Amino acid sequence: MDDKLDIITLGEGLIELSSGISLSLAGALDKYYGGDTLATAVAARRLGSKVGYITRVGCDYFKEYLMDSWQAEGLDISQVKLSEGFNGLYLLARPKDGTKEFSYYRKKTAASKISIDDISEKYIESAKIFYTSGIAQTLSLSCKEAVSKAYSLAKEKGLTTAYDPNYSPIITTPEEAKEAFDEVINDIDVLFLSDKNDIAKLFDMYSAEKIIKHFWDMGINTIVIKSTQNGGYYTGYAGDIIFCNFFSTQTVDTTCSGDVFNGGFLHAISSGFSPFEATRLASVVAGLQSMKIGAIKSIPTKEEVYSEYEKI
Numbered sequence: 001m002d003d004k005l006d007i008i009t010l011g012e013g014l015i016e017l018s019s020g021i022s023l024s025l026a027g028a029l030d031k032y033y034g035g036d037t038l039a040t041a042v043a044a045r046r047l048g049s050k051v052g053y054i055t056r057v058g059c060d061y062f063k064e065y066l067m068d069s070w071q072a073e074g075l076d077i078s079q080v081k082l083s084e085g086f087n088g089l090y091l092l093a094r095p096k097d098g099t100k101e102f103s104y105y106r107k108k109t110a111a112s113k114i115s116i117d118d119i120s121e122k123y124i125e126s127a128k129i130f131y132t133s134g135i136a137q138t139l140s141l142s143c144k145e146a147v148s149k150a151y152s153l154a155k156e157k158g159l160t161t162a163y164d165p166n167y168s169p170i171i172t173t174p175e176e177a178k179e180a181f182d183e184v185i186n187d188i189d190v191l192f193l194s195d196k197n198d199i200a201k202l203f204d205m206y207s208a209e210k211i212i213k214h215f216w217d218m219g220i221n222t223i224v225i226k227s228t229q230n231g232g233y234y235t236g237y238a239g240d241i242i243f244c245n246f247f248s249t250q251t252v253d254t255t256c257s258g259d260v261f262n263g264g265f266l267h268a269i270s271s272g273f274s275p276f277e278a279t280r281l282a283s284v285v286a287g288l289q290s291m292k293i294g295a296i297k298s299i300p301t302k303e304e305v306y307s308e309y310e311k312i
């Protein structure tokens with residue numbers, strides 16, 4: 001891979017074990033890999049962006065599988081370090097009755113050992129965009145410090161910075177998520193929010209227009225709200241707010257669809273799209289991904305995405 005990258009992400013890589021029937025009935029599980037920022041990285045890479053990933057991988061039985069898989073995707077893994085310990089995993093099932101089963105095992109994993117020592121100034125300045133999420137900040141205090149250092153360096157070096165609180169009640173509390181967000185807010189250019197989780201749980205506002213204007217006033221120039229309530233995306237940029245419908249409502253599994261959307265959006269921005277055009281492209285990426293089961297294995301290819309985008 002060339003020295004110059006389009007996007008760098010930081011976070012945790014997880015093992016995904018999934019099934020199309022209930023976990024209690026499944027005789028076998030499909031193995032893949034997952035993780036919110038990793039889904040963002042892979043989505044952008046499959047669209048053609050040059051993407052680097054920063055994390056730590058545990059020296060367990062999944063080490064080679066993870067490293068080989070990410071390299072096969074074309075991710076730059078030069079900043080992935082090995083650590084003693086194990087890798088996190090989650091179990092996912094989508095029984096045909098429309099329910100979702102999800103179990104998450106991520107405490108004290110190798111990724112929780114990410115620290116400021118893993119943040120290279122030279123590596124950060126090699127990219128156009130730096131992105132991570134609030135979930136990465138919850139891994140450990142050392143990881144939270146690494147995130148803050150990475151954003152500070154990215155702003156200093158003139159990168160575009162993007163962030164998603166990605167609040168989840170099974171991972172952290174609203175108070176902790178808000179505190180993590182406040183630590184990096186002054187270094188953010190692009191903010192992704194979910195009306196169902198982030199806005200409803202972290203902020204005392206429910207109008208998309210008010211939320212967007214609130215963060216404009218705080219210096220964030222681009223805000224994208226994923227609205228399950230209204231079935232689409234609100235994008236606020238340069239004084240305008242434009243709504244874009246979801247690409248598809250025929251979903252099978254929406255695990256990491258928001259993260260995949262982020263990857264499509266960041267790819268588009270790094271390719272010269274306006275934020276409004278980037279939202280339309282990203283909606284196609286997330287829509288196609290949600291039609292199949294699995295967080296990352298169902299991310300579409302560049303050819304699939306652009307074929308649909310050209311029809312819009």
